[in-house]
Amino acid sequence: MSRDTLDRPEPAVGKRPGPAPRGRRRRASGTGARHARAAAGFLLPFLALFALCFLAPIGYALHQSLFTTERTGPLGLGGHQREVFAGFANYAHALSDDRFLTGFGRVLLFGAVQIPLMIALATALALLLESASARGVTFFRTAFFLPYGVPGVIASILWGFLYVPGISPLVKIAGTLGWDVDFLSRGTVLWSIANIVTWQFTGYNMLVLIAQLKAVPGELYEAARIDGAAAWQVARHIKLPLIRPALVLTCVFSIIGTLQLFAEPMVLRPLASAIDSGFTPNLHAYSEAFVGNNQHVAAAEAVLLALVACVLSFGFLRLVGGGTERR
Numbered sequence: 001m002s003r004d005t006l007d008r009p010e011p012a013v014g015k016r017p018g019p020a021p022r023g024r025r026r027r028a029s030g031t032g033a034r035h036a037r038a039a040a041g042f043l044l045p046f047l048a049l050f051a052l053c054f055l056a057p058i059g060y061a062l063h064q065s066l067f068t069t070e071r072t073g074p075l076g077l078g079g080h081q082r083e084v085f086a087g088f089a090n091y092a093h094a095l096s097d098d099r100f101l102t103g104f105g106r107v108l109l110f111g112a113v114q115i116p117l118m119i120a121l122a123t124a125l126a127l128l129l130e131s132a133s134a135r136g137v138t139f140f141r142t143a144f145f146l147p148y149g150v151p152g153v154i155a156s157i158l159w160g161f162l163y164v165p166g167i168s169p170l171v172k173i174a175g176t177l178g179w180d181v182d183f184l185s186r187g188t189v190l191w192s193i194a195n196i197v198t199w200q201f202t203g204y205n206m207l208v209l210i211a212q213l214k215a216v217p218g219e220l221y222e223a224a225r226i227d228g229a230a231a232w233q234v235a236r237h238i239k240l241p242l243i244r245p246a247l248v249l250t251c252v253f254s255i256i257g258t259l260q261l262f263a264e265p266m267v268l269r270p271l272a273s274a275i276d277s278g279f280t281p282n283l284h285a286y287s288e289a290f291v292g293n294n295q296h297v298a299a300a301e302a303v304l305l306a307l308v309a310c311v312l313s314f315g316f317l318r319l320v321g322g323g324t325e326r327r
Helices: 003-007 022-065 089-095 098-129 137-149 152-163 169-176 189-214 218-226 231-242 244-259 263-268 281-290 295-326
Strands: 067-071 081-085
Touching (some): 022 067, 067 295, 089 295, 098 189, 098 231, 098 281, 152 263, 218 231, 263 281
Antiparallel strands (some): 067 081
16 A cells, blocks of 8 residues: 555545535525515515405494494583593494394304304205216306305395295285285394395305315225215215315305395395394494494494304304314
8 A cells, every 4th residue: 555545534434514615605695585585575465455455444343333423512512522442332332232143143043043054055956966867967066156246236136026925926926826925024024134145145155165075086986986985875975075175165155244234235225114223243334334323333233243153253263173073
């Protein structure tokens, strides 16, 4: 072995690489900063619109609900007005209003009946249109979804013509069969509104469920067919359990939409004496703000309505989630 070989240093085994050169670290930090600025540039428009269209109205409603308007001058009859802090007085006034509370009870009854029927109908339509033997799927899917494209006000006007005695073909047909039907009476008008909502939103919920069914792997259906499972067994043991997230989503949307019921009773109100200004909580808040000129109480009612919607929605999610965990 030569002397040069003996003097040559042996390579270090397992030695960790030293720190990156300072220039490389600066370039890496500069790239990260550019990426952060680019991400902020994409997010800022959304955050600005979110703050302007969502957070600002909520904050303004909360502010309005905590104040009241007082007139200045002798005996409070002056022409000037000022806002004074009222605390929770507006909330106490709203909760002591029997019509407002009755409206809450009415929409809760409405939701307890209408939501299960609508979700069951949407689920049945989705399963039928996604079955292996379905024909004309595109046509029927479009036909069932079309009512959702009709605005709620227009849908209420259309159905109003079908409900008014004298011009309604439904009332005439029922009369020829010996049935005395009044779709706008005090006992039936709530369910006439439920019919409008079901007609309008069943197709939308159906599409949500179909989208979830599209995500189910086809191998599961193939394995079930090989095992000899019938179509109803596939639907019960494979499709329904796998579209459960979509069912939960549609139920939550329906709960929120039920509490926000406004357009249908507002349009039918001139046609039905049973619909008053407190028929639903939303209609009562509207009447307080724009008829009674009491926007502070209306703001308190809107906040209470939002709180009830949050409690019911998250309570439903917790109930459904708890059931999943127990299983």
